Amino acid sequence: MQNIRLTLALEAGLSLPEQGPIAVFRPRGDTMLAPLPVDRITAIQSFAPDAAQLKARGIKVAPREEGSFAASVVFLPRAKDECRALIARAMAVTTGPVIIDGSKTDGIESVLKDMRKRADLAPAISKAHGKIFWCDSTDAFAGWNIGPTANKDGYVTAPGVFSANGVDKASAALVAALPAKLGRAIGDFGAGWGYLSAQVLPKHPEIETLHLVEAEAVALDCARQNVTDPRAKFHWADVSRWQTPQLLDGVIMNPPFHTSRAADPALGQAFLQAGHSVLAPGGRLWVVANRHLPYENTLTGLFAQVSEIGGDASFKVLEAVRPKRRV
Structure with a gap:
Protein backbone atom coordinates (compact mmCIF):
# COMPACT_ATOMS: atom_id res chain seq x y z
CA MET A 1 0.00 0.00 0.00
CA GLN A 2 1.26 3.46 -0.94
CA ASN A 3 1.60 6.43 1.37
CA ILE A 4 -0.74 8.79 -0.44
CA ARG A 5 0.90 12.07 0.61
CA LEU A 6 4.42 10.83 -0.20
CA THR A 7 3.20 9.58 -3.55
CA LEU A 8 1.58 12.93 -4.37
CA ALA A 9 4.75 14.78 -3.30
CA LEU A 10 6.90 12.74 -5.69
CA GLU A 11 4.40 13.33 -8.49
CA ALA A 12 4.44 17.08 -7.70
CA GLY A 13 8.20 17.47 -8.06
CA LEU A 14 9.87 16.12 -4.92
CA SER A 15 13.12 14.56 -6.14
CA LEU A 16 14.83 11.97 -3.98
CA PRO A 17 18.58 11.41 -4.46
CA GLU A 18 19.19 8.31 -6.59
CA GLN A 19 21.70 6.95 -4.09
CA GLY A 20 22.36 7.09 -0.37
CA PRO A 21 20.44 6.17 2.79
CA ILE A 22 17.12 7.74 3.70
CA ALA A 23 16.21 8.46 7.33
CA VAL A 24 12.57 8.22 8.34
CA PHE A 25 11.96 9.86 11.71
CA ARG A 26 9.18 8.62 13.99
CA PRO A 27 7.12 6.38 11.70
CA ARG A 28 4.54 4.35 13.56
CA GLY A 29 4.73 0.59 13.29
CA ASP A 30 1.98 0.56 10.67
CA THR A 31 2.99 3.71 8.75
CA MET A 32 3.01 3.09 5.01
CA LEU A 33 6.43 4.04 3.63
CA ALA A 34 6.04 3.10 -0.04
CA PRO A 35 6.99 4.58 -2.51
CA LEU A 36 10.27 5.05 -0.59
CA PRO A 37 12.88 2.39 -1.50
CA VAL A 38 12.78 0.06 1.52
CA ASP A 39 16.37 -1.11 1.03
CA ARG A 40 17.61 2.44 1.64
CA ILE A 41 15.44 3.30 4.63
CA THR A 42 16.52 3.55 8.25
CA ALA A 43 13.54 4.19 10.53
CA ILE A 44 14.57 6.35 13.48
CA GLN A 45 12.10 5.06 16.05
CA SER A 46 12.80 5.12 19.79
CA PHE A 47 9.46 3.62 20.92
CA ALA A 48 10.02 -0.11 21.33
CA PRO A 49 6.59 -1.43 20.19
CA ASP A 50 6.72 0.58 16.97
CA ALA A 51 10.37 -0.36 16.44
CA ALA A 52 9.52 -4.05 16.76
CA GLN A 53 6.64 -3.76 14.30
CA LEU A 54 8.81 -1.97 11.75
CA LYS A 55 11.55 -4.59 12.10
CA ALA A 56 8.98 -7.33 11.52
CA ARG A 57 8.17 -5.63 8.21
CA GLY A 58 11.81 -5.92 7.14
CA ILE A 59 12.69 -2.27 7.74
CA LYS A 60 16.02 -1.31 9.28
CA VAL A 61 15.42 0.45 12.62
CA ALA A 62 17.62 2.49 14.96
CA PRO A 63 16.57 4.25 18.18
CA ARG A 64 18.62 7.33 17.24
CA GLU A 65 20.22 8.64 14.06
CA GLU A 66 23.89 8.02 13.29
CA GLY A 67 25.88 9.11 10.26
CA SER A 68 24.68 11.07 7.25
CA PHE A 69 21.59 10.63 5.05
CA ALA A 70 20.83 11.63 1.48
CA ALA A 71 17.25 12.54 2.42
CA SER A 72 15.00 12.45 5.47
CA VAL A 73 11.29 12.18 6.15
CA VAL A 74 9.88 13.43 9.46
CA PHE A 75 6.50 12.10 10.56
CA LEU A 76 5.36 14.62 13.13
CA PRO A 77 4.46 13.53 16.66
CA ARG A 78 1.91 15.49 18.66
CA ALA A 79 4.23 17.23 21.16
CA LYS A 80 5.32 20.61 19.74
CA ASP A 81 8.80 20.65 21.27
CA GLU A 82 9.44 17.11 20.07
CA CYS A 83 8.29 18.08 16.54
CA ARG A 84 10.78 20.92 16.44
CA ALA A 85 13.60 18.79 17.84
CA LEU A 86 13.01 16.05 15.26
CA ILE A 87 13.07 18.57 12.40
CA ALA A 88 16.32 20.07 13.68
CA ARG A 89 17.87 16.62 14.08
CA ALA A 90 16.83 15.63 10.57
CA MET A 91 18.32 18.81 9.12
CA ALA A 92 21.59 18.19 10.95
CA VAL A 93 22.19 14.74 9.42
CA THR A 94 20.76 15.24 5.90
CA THR A 95 22.57 16.46 2.79
CA GLY A 96 19.49 16.58 0.56
CA PRO A 97 15.77 17.23 1.02
CA VAL A 98 14.00 17.04 4.36
CA ILE A 99 10.33 16.11 4.01
CA ILE A 100 7.78 16.96 6.70
CA ASP A 101 4.51 15.02 6.94
CA GLY A 102 1.78 15.31 9.52
CA SER A 103 -1.91 15.41 10.24
CA LYS A 104 -3.88 18.46 11.21
CA THR A 105 -4.43 17.05 14.69
CA ASP A 106 -0.66 16.76 15.14
CA GLY A 107 -0.13 20.46 14.46
CA ILE A 108 1.16 20.38 10.88
CA GLU A 109 -0.35 23.82 10.15
CA SER A 110 1.59 25.45 12.98
CA VAL A 111 4.84 23.74 11.97
CA LEU A 112 4.37 24.83 8.35
CA LYS A 113 3.81 28.43 9.42
CA ASP A 114 6.90 28.45 11.64
CA MET A 115 9.14 26.79 9.04
CA ARG A 116 8.13 29.27 6.33
CA LYS A 117 9.72 32.02 8.45
CA ARG A 118 13.11 30.26 8.33
CA ALA A 119 13.42 28.47 4.98
CA ASP A 120 12.18 28.33 1.40
CA LEU A 121 9.65 25.50 1.34
CA ALA A 122 8.06 23.66 -1.54
CA PRO A 123 4.31 24.26 -1.79
CA ALA A 124 2.46 22.16 0.76
CA ILE A 125 0.24 19.35 -0.49
CA SER A 126 -2.99 18.70 1.42
CA LYS A 127 -4.53 15.23 1.48
CA ALA A 128 -6.22 12.86 3.93
CA HIS A 129 -6.57 15.41 6.76
CA GLY A 130 -2.89 16.29 6.66
CA LYS A 131 -0.12 18.01 4.73
CA ILE A 132 3.32 17.26 3.33
CA PHE A 133 6.03 19.72 2.29
CA TRP A 134 9.81 19.80 2.01
CA CYS A 135 12.92 21.93 1.74
CA ASP A 136 16.65 21.51 1.29
CA SER A 137 18.61 20.78 4.44
CA THR A 138 19.60 23.96 6.27
CA ASP A 139 21.05 24.96 9.63
CA ALA A 140 18.26 27.52 10.10
CA PHE A 141 16.51 25.17 12.54
CA ALA A 142 19.49 24.31 14.75
CA GLY A 143 17.96 26.27 17.61
CA TRP A 144 14.95 23.96 17.62
CA ASN A 145 17.01 21.00 18.79
CA ILE A 146 16.30 21.19 22.50
CA GLY A 147 18.01 18.15 23.95
CA PRO A 148 17.67 16.67 27.42
Whole structure:
Protein backbone atom coordinates (compact mmCIF):
# COMPACT_ATOMS: atom_id res chain seq x y z
CA MET A 1 0.00 0.00 0.00
CA GLN A 2 1.26 3.46 -0.94
CA ASN A 3 1.60 6.43 1.37
CA ILE A 4 -0.74 8.79 -0.44
CA ARG A 5 0.90 12.07 0.61
CA LEU A 6 4.42 10.83 -0.20
CA THR A 7 3.20 9.58 -3.55
CA LEU A 8 1.58 12.93 -4.37
CA ALA A 9 4.75 14.78 -3.30
CA LEU A 10 6.90 12.74 -5.69
CA GLU A 11 4.40 13.33 -8.49
CA ALA A 12 4.44 17.08 -7.70
CA GLY A 13 8.20 17.47 -8.06
CA LEU A 14 9.87 16.12 -4.92
CA SER A 15 13.12 14.56 -6.14
CA LEU A 16 14.83 11.97 -3.98
CA PRO A 17 18.58 11.41 -4.46
CA GLU A 18 19.19 8.31 -6.59
CA GLN A 19 21.70 6.95 -4.09
CA GLY A 20 22.36 7.09 -0.37
CA PRO A 21 20.44 6.17 2.79
CA ILE A 22 17.12 7.74 3.70
CA ALA A 23 16.21 8.46 7.33
CA VAL A 24 12.57 8.22 8.34
CA PHE A 25 11.96 9.86 11.71
CA ARG A 26 9.18 8.62 13.99
CA PRO A 27 7.12 6.38 11.70
CA ARG A 28 4.54 4.35 13.56
CA GLY A 29 4.73 0.59 13.29
CA ASP A 30 1.98 0.56 10.67
CA THR A 31 2.99 3.71 8.75
CA MET A 32 3.01 3.09 5.01
CA LEU A 33 6.43 4.04 3.63
CA ALA A 34 6.04 3.10 -0.04
CA PRO A 35 6.99 4.58 -2.51
CA LEU A 36 10.27 5.05 -0.59
CA PRO A 37 12.88 2.39 -1.50
CA VAL A 38 12.78 0.06 1.52
CA ASP A 39 16.37 -1.11 1.03
CA ARG A 40 17.61 2.44 1.64
CA ILE A 41 15.44 3.30 4.63
CA THR A 42 16.52 3.55 8.25
CA ALA A 43 13.54 4.19 10.53
CA ILE A 44 14.57 6.35 13.48
CA GLN A 45 12.10 5.06 16.05
CA SER A 46 12.80 5.12 19.79
CA PHE A 47 9.46 3.62 20.92
CA ALA A 48 10.02 -0.11 21.33
CA PRO A 49 6.59 -1.43 20.19
CA ASP A 50 6.72 0.58 16.97
CA ALA A 51 10.37 -0.36 16.44
CA ALA A 52 9.52 -4.05 16.76
CA GLN A 53 6.64 -3.76 14.30
CA LEU A 54 8.81 -1.97 11.75
CA LYS A 55 11.55 -4.59 12.10
CA ALA A 56 8.98 -7.33 11.52
CA ARG A 57 8.17 -5.63 8.21
CA GLY A 58 11.81 -5.92 7.14
CA ILE A 59 12.69 -2.27 7.74
CA LYS A 60 16.02 -1.31 9.28
CA VAL A 61 15.42 0.45 12.62
CA ALA A 62 17.62 2.49 14.96
CA PRO A 63 16.57 4.25 18.18
CA ARG A 64 18.62 7.33 17.24
CA GLU A 65 20.22 8.64 14.06
CA GLU A 66 23.89 8.02 13.29
CA GLY A 67 25.88 9.11 10.26
CA SER A 68 24.68 11.07 7.25
CA PHE A 69 21.59 10.63 5.05
CA ALA A 70 20.83 11.63 1.48
CA ALA A 71 17.25 12.54 2.42
CA SER A 72 15.00 12.45 5.47
CA VAL A 73 11.29 12.18 6.15
CA VAL A 74 9.88 13.43 9.46
CA PHE A 75 6.50 12.10 10.56
CA LEU A 76 5.36 14.62 13.13
CA PRO A 77 4.46 13.53 16.66
CA ARG A 78 1.91 15.49 18.66
CA ALA A 79 4.23 17.23 21.16
CA LYS A 80 5.32 20.61 19.74
CA ASP A 81 8.80 20.65 21.27
CA GLU A 82 9.44 17.11 20.07
CA CYS A 83 8.29 18.08 16.54
CA ARG A 84 10.78 20.92 16.44
CA ALA A 85 13.60 18.79 17.84
CA LEU A 86 13.01 16.05 15.26
CA ILE A 87 13.07 18.57 12.40
CA ALA A 88 16.32 20.07 13.68
CA ARG A 89 17.87 16.62 14.08
CA ALA A 90 16.83 15.63 10.57
CA MET A 91 18.32 18.81 9.12
CA ALA A 92 21.59 18.19 10.95
CA VAL A 93 22.19 14.74 9.42
CA THR A 94 20.76 15.24 5.90
CA THR A 95 22.57 16.46 2.79
CA GLY A 96 19.49 16.58 0.56
CA PRO A 97 15.77 17.23 1.02
CA VAL A 98 14.00 17.04 4.36
CA ILE A 99 10.33 16.11 4.01
CA ILE A 100 7.78 16.96 6.70
CA ASP A 101 4.51 15.02 6.94
CA GLY A 102 1.78 15.31 9.52
CA SER A 103 -1.91 15.41 10.24
CA LYS A 104 -3.88 18.46 11.21
CA THR A 105 -4.43 17.05 14.69
CA ASP A 106 -0.66 16.76 15.14
CA GLY A 107 -0.13 20.46 14.46
CA ILE A 108 1.16 20.38 10.88
CA GLU A 109 -0.35 23.82 10.15
CA SER A 110 1.59 25.45 12.98
CA VAL A 111 4.84 23.74 11.97
CA LEU A 112 4.37 24.83 8.35
CA LYS A 113 3.81 28.43 9.42
CA ASP A 114 6.90 28.45 11.64
CA MET A 115 9.14 26.79 9.04
CA ARG A 116 8.13 29.27 6.33
CA LYS A 117 9.72 32.02 8.45
CA ARG A 118 13.11 30.26 8.33
CA ALA A 119 13.42 28.47 4.98
CA ASP A 120 12.18 28.33 1.40
CA LEU A 121 9.65 25.50 1.34
CA ALA A 122 8.06 23.66 -1.54
CA PRO A 123 4.31 24.26 -1.79
CA ALA A 124 2.46 22.16 0.76
CA ILE A 125 0.24 19.35 -0.49
CA SER A 126 -2.99 18.70 1.42
CA LYS A 127 -4.53 15.23 1.48
CA ALA A 128 -6.22 12.86 3.93
CA HIS A 129 -6.57 15.41 6.76
CA GLY A 130 -2.89 16.29 6.66
CA LYS A 131 -0.12 18.01 4.73
CA ILE A 132 3.32 17.26 3.33
CA PHE A 133 6.03 19.72 2.29
CA TRP A 134 9.81 19.80 2.01
CA CYS A 135 12.92 21.93 1.74
CA ASP A 136 16.65 21.51 1.29
CA SER A 137 18.61 20.78 4.44
CA THR A 138 19.60 23.96 6.27
CA ASP A 139 21.05 24.96 9.63
CA ALA A 140 18.26 27.52 10.10
CA PHE A 141 16.51 25.17 12.54
CA ALA A 142 19.49 24.31 14.75
CA GLY A 143 17.96 26.27 17.61
CA TRP A 144 14.95 23.96 17.62
CA ASN A 145 17.01 21.00 18.79
CA ILE A 146 16.30 21.19 22.50
CA GLY A 147 18.01 18.15 23.95
CA PRO A 148 17.67 16.67 27.42
CA THR A 149 17.63 19.37 30.10
CA ALA A 150 16.84 19.61 33.80
CA ASN A 151 13.17 20.33 34.54
CA LYS A 152 11.86 22.52 37.35
CA ASP A 153 12.34 19.69 39.85
CA GLY A 154 15.96 19.09 38.84
CA TYR A 155 15.46 15.88 36.84
CA VAL A 156 16.80 15.48 33.32
CA THR A 157 13.96 15.10 30.80
CA ALA A 158 13.51 15.58 27.05
CA PRO A 159 10.81 16.96 24.73
CA GLY A 160 7.96 14.51 24.20
CA VAL A 161 8.53 12.25 27.20
CA PHE A 162 5.79 11.84 29.81
CA SER A 163 5.70 14.57 32.45
CA ALA A 164 8.75 16.32 31.01
CA ASN A 165 8.14 19.60 32.83
CA GLY A 166 8.09 18.21 36.36
CA VAL A 167 7.17 15.39 38.70
CA ASP A 168 3.82 13.78 37.92
CA LYS A 169 1.41 14.10 40.86
CA ALA A 170 0.29 10.49 40.58
CA SER A 171 3.87 9.23 40.71
CA ALA A 172 4.48 11.35 43.81
CA ALA A 173 1.36 9.82 45.40
CA LEU A 174 2.68 6.32 44.69
CA VAL A 175 6.05 7.06 46.28
CA ALA A 176 4.34 8.46 49.38
CA ALA A 177 2.21 5.32 49.81
CA LEU A 178 4.87 2.64 49.40
CA PRO A 179 5.62 0.47 52.45
CA ALA A 180 8.88 0.55 54.38
CA LYS A 181 10.18 -2.67 52.81
CA LEU A 182 9.82 -3.57 49.14
CA GLY A 183 12.07 -6.59 48.63
CA ARG A 184 15.42 -7.46 47.07
CA ALA A 185 14.47 -7.60 43.38
CA ILE A 186 12.12 -4.87 42.12
CA GLY A 187 10.76 -3.79 38.75
CA ASP A 188 9.85 -0.27 37.72
CA PHE A 189 7.49 -0.79 34.78
CA GLY A 190 7.07 2.15 32.42
CA ALA A 191 9.97 3.79 34.26
CA GLY A 192 9.98 6.91 32.07
CA TRP A 193 12.78 9.29 33.00
CA GLY A 194 13.28 7.49 36.29
CA TYR A 195 11.42 9.42 38.97
CA LEU A 196 10.08 6.39 40.87
CA SER A 197 13.43 4.61 40.88
CA ALA A 198 15.29 7.79 41.83
CA GLN A 199 13.02 8.12 44.86
CA VAL A 200 12.88 4.46 45.84
CA LEU A 201 16.54 3.42 45.75
CA PRO A 202 17.90 5.83 48.40
CA LYS A 203 15.05 4.92 50.79
CA HIS A 204 15.30 1.15 50.42
CA PRO A 205 18.71 -0.35 51.18
CA GLU A 206 17.17 -3.84 51.05
CA ILE A 207 16.87 -3.56 47.26
CA GLU A 208 19.67 -5.45 45.52
CA THR A 209 18.48 -4.95 41.93
CA LEU A 210 15.95 -2.57 40.43
CA HIS A 211 14.97 -3.15 36.79
CA LEU A 212 13.81 -0.03 34.96
CA VAL A 213 11.74 -1.20 31.99
CA GLU A 214 10.77 1.54 29.55
CA ALA A 215 9.56 1.44 25.94
CA GLU A 216 10.74 4.95 25.01
CA ALA A 217 14.52 5.02 24.52
CA VAL A 218 14.65 8.82 24.87
CA ALA A 219 13.05 8.61 28.32
CA LEU A 220 15.33 5.74 29.31
CA ASP A 221 18.40 7.78 28.32
CA CYS A 222 17.16 10.47 30.72
CA ALA A 223 16.62 7.85 33.43
CA ARG A 224 20.26 6.79 33.13
CA GLN A 225 21.21 10.35 34.10
CA ASN A 226 18.65 10.62 36.90
CA VAL A 227 19.31 7.19 38.43
CA THR A 228 23.01 6.57 38.93
CA ASP A 229 22.72 3.97 41.70
CA PRO A 230 24.65 0.83 40.59
CA ARG A 231 21.70 -1.35 41.67
CA ALA A 232 19.68 0.03 38.74
CA LYS A 233 19.47 -1.99 35.51
CA PHE A 234 18.01 -0.39 32.38
CA HIS A 235 15.92 -2.19 29.76
CA TRP A 236 14.58 -0.69 26.51
CA ALA A 237 11.51 -2.86 26.04
CA ASP A 238 7.75 -3.11 25.86
CA VAL A 239 6.81 -4.32 29.35
CA SER A 240 4.42 -6.87 27.87
CA ARG A 241 7.33 -8.52 26.03
CA TRP A 242 10.14 -8.03 28.54
CA GLN A 243 11.82 -11.21 29.75
CA THR A 244 12.84 -10.90 33.39
CA PRO A 245 16.21 -12.39 34.36
CA GLN A 246 14.77 -13.29 37.76
CA LEU A 247 11.42 -13.51 39.51
CA LEU A 248 10.77 -10.23 41.28
CA ASP A 249 9.70 -9.46 44.82
CA GLY A 250 7.80 -6.36 43.75
CA VAL A 251 6.79 -4.17 40.82
CA ILE A 252 5.99 -0.45 40.97
CA MET A 253 4.19 1.33 38.14
CA ASN A 254 2.32 4.39 36.97
CA PRO A 255 1.08 2.92 33.69
CA PRO A 256 -0.10 4.90 30.68
CA PHE A 257 -3.79 4.86 29.91
CA HIS A 258 -3.88 6.46 26.47
CA THR A 259 -1.81 6.57 23.27
CA SER A 260 -4.01 9.20 21.66
CA ARG A 261 -6.50 11.67 23.07
CA ALA A 262 -8.91 8.88 24.03
CA ALA A 263 -8.40 6.90 27.25
CA ASP A 264 -7.72 3.19 26.81
CA PRO A 265 -7.80 1.25 30.11
CA ALA A 266 -6.53 -1.84 28.26
CA LEU A 267 -3.05 -0.28 28.22
CA GLY A 268 -2.87 -0.16 31.99
CA GLN A 269 -4.43 -3.61 32.25
CA ALA A 270 -1.64 -4.98 30.03
CA PHE A 271 0.89 -3.46 32.45
CA LEU A 272 -0.84 -5.17 35.38
CA GLN A 273 -0.75 -8.52 33.60
CA ALA A 274 2.91 -8.04 32.75
CA GLY A 275 3.71 -7.20 36.37
CA HIS A 276 1.87 -10.29 37.56
CA SER A 277 3.83 -12.49 35.14
CA VAL A 278 7.27 -11.60 36.56
CA LEU A 279 6.51 -11.83 40.29
CA ALA A 280 7.68 -14.50 42.69
CA PRO A 281 4.93 -16.44 44.53
CA GLY A 282 4.96 -14.01 47.46
CA GLY A 283 5.43 -10.93 45.31
CA ARG A 284 3.58 -7.62 45.46
CA LEU A 285 2.55 -5.04 42.90
CA TRP A 286 1.95 -1.35 43.55
CA VAL A 287 0.15 0.79 41.01
CA VAL A 288 -1.18 4.35 40.93
CA ALA A 289 -4.06 5.27 38.64
CA ASN A 290 -6.77 7.83 38.06
CA ARG A 291 -9.80 6.98 40.20
CA HIS A 292 -12.07 6.30 37.22
CA LEU A 293 -9.88 3.51 35.83
CA PRO A 294 -11.25 0.03 36.71
CA TYR A 295 -7.96 -1.66 37.61
CA GLU A 296 -9.34 -3.38 40.71
CA ASN A 297 -11.27 -5.83 38.55
CA THR A 298 -8.13 -6.87 36.67
CA LEU A 299 -6.04 -7.12 39.83
CA THR A 300 -8.64 -9.23 41.63
CA GLY A 301 -8.38 -11.79 38.87
CA LEU A 302 -4.60 -11.87 39.16
CA PHE A 303 -3.89 -11.59 42.90
CA ALA A 304 -5.14 -13.11 46.13
CA GLN A 305 -5.51 -9.75 47.86
CA VAL A 306 -6.03 -6.20 46.56
CA SER A 307 -6.33 -3.09 48.69
CA GLU A 308 -6.13 0.68 48.38
CA ILE A 309 -3.20 2.01 50.41
CA GLY A 310 -3.08 5.68 49.42
CA GLY A 311 -4.06 8.44 47.04
CA ASP A 312 -6.34 11.46 47.02
CA ALA A 313 -9.48 12.68 45.28
CA SER A 314 -7.86 12.25 41.86
CA PHE A 315 -5.63 9.19 42.25
CA LYS A 316 -5.67 5.82 43.98
CA VAL A 317 -2.68 3.71 44.99
CA LEU A 318 -3.40 -0.02 44.94
CA GLU A 319 -1.39 -2.85 46.44
CA ALA A 320 -1.84 -6.37 45.06
CA VAL A 321 -0.38 -9.26 47.04
CA ARG A 322 0.38 -12.90 46.22
CA PRO A 323 -0.06 -13.51 42.48
CA LYS A 324 -2.49 -16.31 41.74
CA ARG A 325 -1.03 -19.46 40.26
CA ARG A 326 -0.51 -19.25 36.52
CA VAL A 327 -2.46 -21.88 34.62
